[in-house]
Amino acid sequence: MNMIRTILFGLFLCVASQVFAQHLASPDGNLELLFRLDNGIPTYQLAYKNKTVIATSRLGLEMEEASLTGGFLQKDVRNSSFDETWTPVWGEYASIRNQYNEMLVTLTQENEYKRVLLLRFRLFNDGLGFRYELPEQETINYLIVKDEYTEFNLTGNHKTFCIPGDYDTNEFAYTTAPLSEIKEVMEKRLCKKGYESKATSFTVQTPLMMKSSDGLYINIHEAALVDYSGMLLNVDDKDFRLSSHLTPDKLGKKGYLQLPCRTPWRTVIVSDDARDILASQLILNLNEPCRLEDTSWIKPQKFIGVWWEMFTGEGRTWAYSDYNKAKPGVTDYTAITPNGRHAANTAHVKEYIDFAAENGIDAVLVEGWNEGWEDWASYRKDRQFLFTKPYPDFDVEELHHYAASKGVRIIMHHETSANAADYERQLEKAFQYMVDNGYNSVKTGYVGYVIPRSEYHSSQWMNNHYIHVVERAAAYKIMVDSHEAVRPTGLCRTFPNWLAQESARGGEFESMGGNDPDHTTILPFTRLKGGPMDYTPGIFETRLSYYKGDKMKEQVGTTLVKQLALYLTMPSPIQMAADKPSNYRRFMDAFQFIKDVPVDWADSYYLEAEPGDYITVARKAKGREEWFIGAITDENARTAVIPFDYLPKGKKFIATIYEDGKDADWNANPQSYNIRRITVTNKSILKQRLAPGGGVAISLKEVTGKILNK
Structure with missing residues (x-):
């Protein structure tokens, strides 16, 4: 050499x-x-x-x-x-x-x-x-x-x-x-x-x-x-x-x-x-170092949201009314008859804030809060949404004070309907409005054909637009979670306020025919190599017949336990508990894992992996002596072999294991699960069965007192 x-x-x-x-x-x-x-x-x-x-x-x-x-x-x-x-x-x-x-x-x-x-x-x-x-x-x-x-x-x-x-x-x-x-x-x-x-x-x-x-x-x-x-x-x-x-x-x-x-x-x-x-961290290493002098305001977070109920067929809508000739900023919405199905209303959002506060969830996303949703994907309007104009039933000031009193943040939603040109015109006022009303995070959306009409979502002008939005957001100390943008290329190193992107087929497709069981065993090898994804995991009720009746033909691509494991196998500094609070209340013992699992890590160990088949990973929480393990599989059942040799020597840990039930199956019986506890050391090896389309999620806490094995 x-x-x-x-x-x-x-x-x-x-x-x-x-x-x-x-x-x-x-x-x-x-x-x-x-x-x-x-x-x-x-x-x-x-x-x-x-x-x-x-x-x-x-x-x-x-x-x-x-x-x-x-x-x-x-x-x-x-x-x-x-x-x-x-x-x-x-x-x-x-x-x-x-x-x-x-x-x-x-x-x-x-x-x-x-x-x-x-x-x-x-x-x-x-x-x-x-x-x-x-x-x-x-x-x-x-x-x-x-x-x-x-x-x-x-x-x-x-x-x-x-x-x-x-x-x-x-x-x-x-x-x-x-x-x-x-x-x-x-x-x-x-x-x-x-x-x-x-x-x-x-x-x-x-x-x-x-x-x-x-x-x-x-x-x-x-x-x-x-x-x-x-x-x-x-x-x-x-x-x-x-x-x-x-x-x-x-x-x-x-x-x-x-x-x-x-x-x-x-x-x-x-x-x-x-x-x-x-x-591999090669993609991040090829990006420029962080450009922000102060990053203390960038806080990884978990959130719930007024979101999933608009997908489940329960009749809830983003739009305040059914009046499809509404013009944002021109029409007097108070004179228009509300449709009665608008989810982003003050009373309903307070329910989400209460649930977040009760369960240690950092923030609440609210979609459909602002004017423009009545005919939003037209591709014909030069101005679709206003980002400083709430609907009449959404009291921004009241919700700001209510959320703050509970120690909860509200996440802003800016759906642009891919009208990037108009979004740039409104950007400074929109971000100042967020600051004035206590918002420090925004989920942006670009559904539809791009305006300027000469551009695509991945063309040069749009790629510069996404960066411009993130740079301006940083000036206002705002974190960004972008949807329908170009797939990421590691720019979150340079702009760490760009917490995550969607840019792939995410959890919302469980309401649109389902994602195949192997989908989430492929995404970490593909889409996630460029940066974190806002996949929206944690959907416990994926059977839409629960809402619509037995007439609906459906396919579910995941067990409930696999939804827990995704918080480990698809890491992101901003993770959604995507289901409705009412569904979490049905499974509060399983929801405990979502409450416990961090979104920021000190170390990670990939234990097993084969693209399209399975992934097993262990991660150490940042700032505390706690470890978490997630394993997922495709449509085939398998036995995951999980060592613990990364744990500190000479210490014992309580492993709380959230596992698929004996009869669990991704399509036939997705909600069957069991929770058990064992004691492990760095010499232990666990052989854990994963159901078809299933997984396992494990939390590890150091033993400090008497241990109960059950």
């Missing part, structure tokens, strides 16, 4: 006709990158423990004003190493190690234009990140992106976990199939959201999870998506080639750049152990 590094540092120049190679190894030596300039075309390869992960794949950018895809000479190569440990504001770990070896390649086109392109590669122990950089130069300044020629050429017909590529939504069910079969399978199981914009070629979304026939787990995504278009992956299912597909605007433009600039990082996480994929 020393000889390779000596040669690498000594080689800097080549001619375009040569095949010229540069090597880079990860700090532990398991990953090796090979960069070649092949007849002037930049290419790379990636290997893990001598197994090829990415075969020779080309690199390059095509601009309308300049082609940066070939004709290059290698001007310079600079290698460096970096190793630090940084402290996140919240997350799965109290500290994160950021260690990598870097290679910066300078390429020039030796023609009249003298264009310069930099390629920066960072090789971590868990994967690769690389990006394009364009420094200031004399012959080009403003550029319009025509295409990006980044390839990820695979070595075979890998097992793939994916959703269709779409410019406007990520809320699809996952397909598990060999790469050669995913197109047919995805089209058969497509469940539409209502505002899809299918990509112009056969594409899949990132993060893309794959498993090779020789046992490698491979995850492809991007990091630090700033001032650029979101990336899908073109799929060649015959030759097993993937390539970047940038989301255009509706004029067909894929980005507007001004030098100096850089693209997001393209990422490849790889291991022969699926647990390493879940534990």
Whole structure:
């Protein structure tokens, strides 16, 4: 290895006709990158423990004003190493190690234009990140992106976990199939959201999870998506080639750049152990450090909300009236007859506040509080919602004082109906209104087709919009939970007030045909690699026939206990107890786990994992000697083997086990469960049965007195 590094540092120049190679190894030596300039075309390869992960794949950018895809000479190569440990504001770990070896390649086109392109590669122990950089130069300044020629050429017909590529939504069910079969399978199981914009070629979304026939787990995504278009992956299912597909605007433009600039990082996480994929912090490490000087106001939290009852078919609505010609800020709502089904009313919200206060829940989300819901998804109105105008039956001031007296916060809801342009016009007044009325968190929504009408949810303008909202929110000390936005790329490190996003098919789909039992065993390997998700777990009553009668055909994809385990397997600093208080009162002994489980962690240990099949994880609470364990499975029952060797030596712990009942089943009997207690030490091993579509949730508290085993 020393000889390779000596040669690498000594080689800097080549001619375009040569095949010229540069090597880079990860700090532990398991990953090796090979960069070649092949007849002037930049290419790379990636290997893990001598197994090829990415075969020779080309690199390059095509601009309308300049082609940066070939004709290059290698001007310079600079290698460096970096190793630090940084402290996140919240997350799965109290500290994160950021260690990598870097290679910066300078390429020039030796023609009249003298264009310069930099390629920066960072090789971590868990994967690769690389990006394009364009420094200031004399012959080009403003550029319009025509295409990006980044390839990820695979070595075979890998097992793939994916959703269709779409410019406007990520809320699809996952397909598990060999790469050669995913197109047919995805089209058969497509469940539409209502505002899809299918990509112009056969594409899949990132993060893309794959498993090779020789046992490698491979995850492809991007990091630090700033001032650029979101990336899908073109799929060649015959030759097993993937390539970047940038989301255009509706004029067909894929980005507007001004030098100096850089693209997001393209990422490849790889291991022969699926647990390493879940534990990887590579995406966060490739993002810039926190930009906020003061983060003391950022508080992870659990919340309940006036939300689920609008999905269950009980007749509750977001809208105050049935008058569909209402114009926010113009119509006198006090003169309009209310429909009697409006859930966001003062008395009802107080009931939620009372329940939160009684059970130690931090906050209450209220949807449908403000003017505009009568015809909200029209895509025709220049102004849909007003974010400082409550409906007549929602008393903001009274609820502010009532919640404060109970030690509970109210979470603001800003559904924009994807009218991002108008949201930006109202943003400062909306955030000031929140501050004036005691709100410190907002759930934003972007349901529908985007306004400006030339944009998609993942195009460059919208990606900049999401960041703008988070930056302005930080100025008002407001935390953000965004829904229907572009899928995350680790920007929560830079902006830790961006607590979570939806950007995938979440728990609400239990009211829309259900999520398959394997869905939540895939999401941590895919969607969650970019950042936390507001999945809305904790739904105890998933059988909608409970509300609508036996006439409804339904499918439930989870047991009640699995809903508890999701608080561990799908970590987020903002977690919803998504069901209605009335349902929690029916199962208060099980609800105790939701009351106890933290949302911020000091350490995490992934104990078992296989994408699409099962996940078992143990986490230590931040700031106290308590541990929690969650395990989930797909439609197949299994026995989870749970060690406790991460516990402190010489100490005993009470393990309260929330387990599936003997007759529990994800579809036939989802609410069967049992609660028992045992004593464990760091030498204990628990073999725990998980029902089909089920799980287990365990809380561990140090023994301080007499223990009762039962």
